[in-house]
Amino acid sequence: MTERVNNFPPLPKFMRIKPCFYQNIEEEIPAPHQQLVRRVYTLWMMYSGTLSINVISCIAWWAGGGGAINFGYSLLWLLLFSPCSYTCWYRPLYKAFRADSSFNFMAFFFMFFLQCVLSLIQTIGIPGWGTCGWMATVLFFSTNVGSAIVMLISALLFTVVTALMALVLIRVHRLYRGGGGSLSRAQEEWSTGLWKSAPVNQAGFNAVSQTAQGPSLPQYPAAVPSYPDNSQW
Template sequence: MTERANNFPPLPKFLKVRPCFYQNIQEEIPAPHQQLVKRIFTLWMIYSGTLCLNVIGCIAWWAAGGYGSNFGFSLLWLILFSPASYLCWFRPIYKAIRADSSFNFMAFFFIFFLQVVVAVIQCLGINNWGICGWIATVTFFSHNAAAATVMLLTTLLLTLVTTLMVVVLIKVHRLYRGSGGSMTRAQEEWGTGTWKNAPVRKDEFSAVDQTAQGPSLPEYPAAVPSYLDNRSW
């Protein structure tokens, strides 16, 4: 495999900080599952954008007579959850589908389930938690309708994101069941350390053939798993 430079997150060249991950869905993800991975990545971007909008909603909330602590917490959720959600649940599902890794599937299910629980709590909108959810938005309409309308936009988007997260969880679970994954396979990957990196193709080509085909090969098994549930969603 040729050495590839990390390309995500995309950062300006003048910064000394460099990207932390290599991400290329077209190259690394098997063709039948590229659309699913793209949609999960889009879901992460929408969630991060919702947290940004939530900061604006909390500013309106604060300006109309709410507590400043909501604005502070909204910044905390944005700074904390945006990178953490990419690292903790998008990267595991990316590596799981790329390498048919049971361990990474298990990691995704555990962390993403917690993410869904957090998203449901955020939708509720408990006061002084820094989230413009339903409780905070509906109760604030009696104080300032304009600010509550801005908060309502965040609330509706949070509700949409939470619903999409549930759909993704169900879809990925069906995909995992169809791939033949199991806890035993996850334990084997943990014991051998193969969960850390995608498995390399078997040496089924000669050096001459590899030279003719190009300098590198995608990092997923030669035989793409045959999943039972291939319905569109």
């Protein structure tokens, strides 16, 4: 296996900070699932973009007479949730499809469900929480219409992103269950330690069931998921 140099996030070469992950959907993800992984990646970018626009909306909120605390929280959410959402739910999904890892699928389901709940709260937009959701926007129309219109853009984007996240969660769960995935399989990966080496995880399972045939060396990326695709995405 040739050495893979980390390429994400793409950073200028003059910076001392180097990329933390290697990402190549065409090379590592099986062809039937590349479109889904790309769309989940696009969804992550949409969510990060929504958080960025939310910062601008909170500035308009502040300029129209709202509290400065909303701007501070919005900036914190952007700096915190953009990288955390990539590492906590996109990367587990990427690794799950890359090597048919039930453990990573379970990690994705758990973290992405929490992400959906968080996005729903951001869509509601409780005043003072740093998100220009529906509640904060509608209430501010009586104070400053111009600022409220800017805030409305964030409310609409949060709504779209939350709806897409719910669809992705349902889609991936159906795909995983349709391929025979289960919690017991994820527990088996955890107990045997196979989750630590995702590219060779399927080879490890084969070695347990075919001990009499002797060990074999897995060739990456031979271990790929075989989940059926029975519906259009």
